[in-house]
Amino acid sequence: MIEAKNLILKLEKNNINFFCGVPDSILKNFTNYLENYxxxxxxxxxxxxxxxxxxxxNYLSSKKITCVYMQNSGLGNSVNPLVSVAHKKIYSIPMLLLIGWRxxxxxxxxxxxxKQGLITKEMLKLMDIKFLELRNKIDLKKIPHLIDYGVKNKTPVAIIVKKNVITGRNIQKKIKKVNVDRSVFINELLKLSDNKCKIVSSTGYIxxxxxxxxxxxxxxxxxxxxxxGMGHAQMVAYGVAxxxxxxxxxxxxxxxIIMHLGSSPIFAGYNKNNLKYILLNNESHESVGGQFCISKSINFKKLSRSLGFKRYFLLKRDKNINNILNKFLKSKLNSFLEVKINSDNLESLPRIRDVLKVKDNFMSIKK
Ligand SMILES: Cc1ncc(C[n+]2csc(CCOP(=O)(O)OP(=O)(O)O)c2C)c(N)n1
Known part of the structure; x- marks a missing residue:
């Protein structure tokens, strides 16, 4: 096991002084440590x-390499700038990818x-990205050599890491229970919407x-x-509608929503009234450890209007769920409901395993 702090110090010692990425549960201790940066x-x-x-x-102006962290499911999102900008055959830009290997x-x-887990190494190989797997403290010693290779050859390099390898202090975040509980809201939604109503829900705890x-x-x-397919629930819902x-x-x-915000004006431009949008906003990436999300600084009322939604509803308190949800569901105009929800770290939620049954049920294919 490797202490997150030691890994970060090792990277900093090797001239990496900037970290960025999208949070991942495997890298939770790593990003927790970076939180105060x-x-x-x-x-x-x-x-x-x-x-x-x-x-x-960063490299273009500082000549220094950045550590980009991500879950391997995000590798797809990064392929385009990696192979059509940073690759050795184009602009040849070094960086270090740190990838949580689910x-x-x-x-x-x-x-x-x-599938993503099986092809992660293959994808890196296809992109000519040299990588090492970080398993224990001894592997830490291989990092300077890898970074050196990236710098000398001006190319992206990567570290992949499995679950439970990076350890850290267990930070218990203070949870403010001032808003709506996700479970309470979803329960009400299931009660107030009829059985014919279909729900397309996004990645993680939701x-x-x-x-x-x-x-x-x-x-x-x-x-x-x-x-x-994090960030694509909107377009899937549009397609169904x-x-x-x-x-x-x-x-x-x-x-x-922020991951692929570009889909939102397309969604809002839908012109029949059978499609509705609900944002469960806890201002964090709760499912992977509760890391900060830039949604904190977004005014979704103004944003939804300029994206093209005709009506905006806000729900902040449990006691208003019934009233506001009813109005939202009955609204004939294309509507955006923002629900301010509490964070709750419910890691014990069930996993969705029988996915083909889910699809058949959704498409009403009886077997
Ligand atoms: C492309 C991609 N990147 C990262 C992840 C890891 N991931 C799973 S859920 C999640 C957070 C989702 O945040 P949000 O939509 O706010 O829902 P919450 O977890 O707060 O309920 C992340 C980053 C992923 N599944 N896919």
Whole structure:
């Protein structure tokens, strides 16, 4: 096991003085340690491609390499700037990727991580990115050599790391219970929307909680859980609504809407009234450790208006759920509901495993 602090000190000793990326549960201790760093040294980005872009820009003006951290599911988001800008055959820009390796072979992980876990090394090889797997303290000694290789050859290099390798102090974040509880809200949503209403939910705890609360009447409720493809729930919901008469609700998270915010004006431009958008805003990336999210500084009322939504509803307190949710569900105009929710770290939520059954149920294919 490797102490997060020692890993960070090692990187800093090797001339890395800027960290950026998208949070990941495997790297939770690493990003927890960076949390007190100022913006000039650490920035949480909207998506992994953006983080690679930042690393490229940093290098262009400082000649120093940046550490870009991500979960391997974010590798896809970063492929484009890696292979069409940073690659040796184009601008040849060094950087160090630190990748949380979910779904590594022989490890039992969730459905969405299985394929990505198997192809992570292959993807790096295809992109000509030299990498090492960090397993223990001894591997720390290999890092200077890897960074050296990246700097000398002016190319991205990578470290991949499995679960439970990077340790750290268990920081218990103070949880303010002033807003709405996610579970209470989802329960009300399931009660107030009829069974024909279909919900497309985003990655992480939101889908797992919806799954848990819908499970009693699994065959009656038709939900599509976006266990992977973070940030794409909006476009999936749009596609479903496009060819359906049913009411479709996109149940999204703040980290997720921000990851691919460009989809939002497209979503808002949908011109039938069977599609609705709900943002569960806890101002954090709760499912992977509660890291900061830039949503904290966004005024979603103003944003939703300029994205093209005709109505904005805000829900902040449990006692108003029924009233506001009813108005929102009945609204004929394309509407955006922002629900300010508490963070709760409910790691014990069930995992969604039988994904083909979920799809068949959603598409009403009976077997
Ligand atoms: C492309 C990609 N990058 C990173 C992750 C890891 N990840 C899973 S859930 C999550 C946080 C989602 O945040 P938000 O939408 O605000 O929902 P919350 O967890 O707060 O409920 C992250 C970063 C991922 N699944 N996919």
């Amino acid at each position: 100022k913006k000039k040294k650490h920035l949480i980005c909207a998506n992994e491609g953006g983080a690679v872009g930042l690393a490229i820009g 779904g590594a072979p022989k490890l039992n992980d969730e459905a969405q991580h299985k 889908s797992r909680d919806l799954f848990r609360l819908s499970n009693n009447n699994f065959l009656k409720r038709k939900n599509f859980y976006m266990i992977g 496009n060819f359906s008469k049913n009411k479709i609700i996109c149940l999204d998270g703040d980290g997720s």
